[in-house]
Amino acid sequence: MLDYYRVVLVRKTWGLSDDQLAIPLPPSDMTLGGLLFHMALVEDHWFDHRFAGNDELEPWASVPWDDDPDWEFHTASQLTHDEVVEQFESSVGRSRSAVAAAESLDQLAALSRDDGVSWNLRWILVHMIEEYARHCGHADLIRESIDATTGD
Numbered sequence: 001m002l003d004y005y006r007v008v009l010v011r012k013t014w015g016l017s018d019d020q021l022a023i024p025l026p027p028s029d030m031t032l033g034g035l036l037f038h039m040a041l042v043e044d045h046w047f048d049h050r051f052a053g054n055d056e057l058e059p060w061a062s063v064p065w066d067d068d069p070d071w072e073f074h075t076a077s078q079l080t081h082d083e084v085v086e087q088f089e090s091s092v093g094r095s096r097s098a099v100a101a102a103e104s105l106d107q108l109a110a111l112s113r114d115d116g117v118s119w120n121l122r123w124i125l126v127h128m129i130e131e132y133a134r135h136c137g138h139a140d141l142i143r144e145s146i147d148a149t150t151g152d
Contacts, residue, residue: 002125005132006092008152009036012139013081016146021084022077025142032142034073035135036084040091041072042131046124047095051102053110059087099125 013021013032021033041060048054055061063071076084105122112118119127136152143149 001129002132005129005136006039008136009039009132009139010085010088011152012136012143013085016081016143018080020146021081023142023146025145030073030138030142031077032139032146033076033079033081033084035139035142036088037072037076037079039132039135040084040088042128043088043091043095046128047098048091050111050119051109051121051124052098 013036016032018033022031024031044057044060049056059075060072065071068074079087099121102121105120105125107121108118109120109124140150140152
């Protein structure tokens with residue numbers, strides 16, 4: 001299901017211009033490009049950083065999160081469709097590698113919460129399915145508002 005939702009989210013952007021990728025659905029300022037770039041961040045955050053324990057990569061490592069907690073959503077409008085998809089696919093590739101290298105679904109993440117609680121790979125995978133399902137629903141509404149395209 002995770003790979004299914006990954007494909008669905010990218011498919012929601014097919015055939016759109018860079019300008020269309022930056023069109024929000026008011027009252028939200030969420031865009032399809034922003035959703036895809038956000039999920040690239042989420043992939044890297046959960047699988048490469050938290051689970052595998054690697055240092056955060058660029059562009060995420062140097063983001064001024066205190067100045068703009070939604071930086072990835074806002075920055076996506078400055079990128080082309082190809083740049084956003086390339087970042088997303090690179091992030092997903094790292095995620096797949098981290099999962100393939102895991103000993104089991106019970107393996108704990110290398111990094112834990114501040115209170116010491118850690119997540120196992122199973123929890124992370126289920127969380128990611130939930131995250132994608134929610135954002136694919138957002139993408140459905142945004143895409144339909146742009147050009148009336150519906151379906152997964």
